[in-house]
Amino acid sequence: MKPEYLQLLVTRSMPFGKYQGRLLADLPGDYLGWFARKGFPPGELGALLALMHEIDHNGLGELLVPLRHKHKR
Structure with a gap:
């Protein structure tokens, strides 16, 4: 993990999907779990x-x- 990734979690928004525009740090756990099961984007x-x-x-x-x-x- 790159240390700057922690800062990006609170500044970068989800670029697509149901939660488009929401900060990555604010994504619901079940949505993150879905990615964990289905595969994270590259x-x-x-x-x-x-x-x-x-x-x-x-x-x-x-x-x-x-x-x-x-x-x-």
Whole structure:
């Protein structure tokens, strides 16, 4: 994992699908789980979604709180 990926989770939006426009850090766990079962997209987006799935699945969402405050919209 690249350290900058954590910042991207709170600044980058989902580019397609049901949750298009929502921050990656705000995607629901069941949606992330669906990707985990069906396969993450290739490239950086897939890596970010996989990372967010791990964070969500392991209850580590609090790690993103300081970054959310730093990058408030």
